[in-house]
Amino acid sequence: MESVGSFVNIKRHNLYFNGCSECEGHCCNGAKGFAASPLILEDFEEVYQNFPIVFSVNDEADLVVYVMLNDGKGHCKYYSDMKCSIYEHRAPACKLYPVSPYFEHILVDTACPSVNFDTGKVICKDSKLNQDFYTQRLENFVAKREATSAFLDSIKHEEYFSYIGEILGLPLFKYAYPSENRYIQMHQASLKHLSLA
Numbered sequence: 001m002e003s004v005g006s007f008v009n010i011k012r013h014n015l016y017f018n019g020c021s022e023c024e025g026h027c028c029n030g031a032k033g034f035a036a037s038p039l040i041l042e043d044f045e046e047v048y049q050n051f052p053i054v055f056s057v058n059d060e061a062d063l064v065v066y067v068m069l070n071d072g073k074g075h076c077k078y079y080s081d082m083k084c085s086i087y088e089h090r091a092p093a094c095k096l097y098p099v100s101p102y103f104e105h106i107l108v109d110t111a112c113p114s115v116n117f118d119t120g121k122v123i124c125k126d127s128k129l130n131q132d133f134y135t136q137r138l139e140n141f142v143a144k145r146e147a148t149s150a151f152l153d154s155i156k157h158e159e160y161f162s163y164i165g166e167i168l169g170l171p172l173f174k175y176a177y178p179s180e181n182r183y184i185q186m187h188q189a190s191l192k193h194l195s196l197a
């Protein structure tokens with residue numbers, strides 16, 4: 001697998017990073033297409049107090065779960081003075097970006113203006129990710145993703161979900177009934193952060 005959109009496999013290229021100081025938060029901006037990021041179960045605890053966790057369906061009609069980073073029209077509400085105002089508590093996908101796991105692959109987003117093929121800090125070289133770009137989220141990622149899919153399959157009952165709107169064409173749903181499940185409870189508590197124009 002070589003690439004997905006602007007994301008390229010670390011096994012295909014040596015890639016470098018020049019820092020964020022010259023960038024106006026491209027990856028924090030829904031208007032640039034960065035609004036939603038898929039979650040794995042361990043992410044829920046980290047994100048629900050700051051961001052909405054929402055459900056959607058993919059092309060195969062599988063239930064999927066996302067953190068919504070903004071309303072799809074502008075910057076994340078935590079982007080201020082060209083910085084992340086919750087840096088230590090930013091979403092797991094933000095901590096990894098421009099690196100992103102994809103099934104068993106590790107990808108790097110060449111849409112990040114700082115990613116390039118020859119200058120700056122090494123992101124990946126000779127098919128290996130620089131440990132400075134590594135987070136625990138990548139550890140056993142395939143197993144974590146499978147556990148997340150199994151959880152989503154277990155709650156996939158159409159009658160429990162209600163449509164709440166869309167962002168960048170992505171239909172969004174909430175779990176509409178009380179539940180003892182802690183992931184559903186975190187999802188429901190997180191909805192106070194949802195902003196739909």
Ligand code: SF4
Nearest residue numbers: 020023026027112114
């Ligand atoms: S990671 Fe890339 S897109 Fe995001 S702020 Fe830094 S330079 Fe910009």
Ligand code: SF4
Nearest residue numbers: 028076079084090094
């Ligand atoms: S949490 Fe921080 S890094 Fe993540 S999108 Fe918001 S401002 Fe950007």
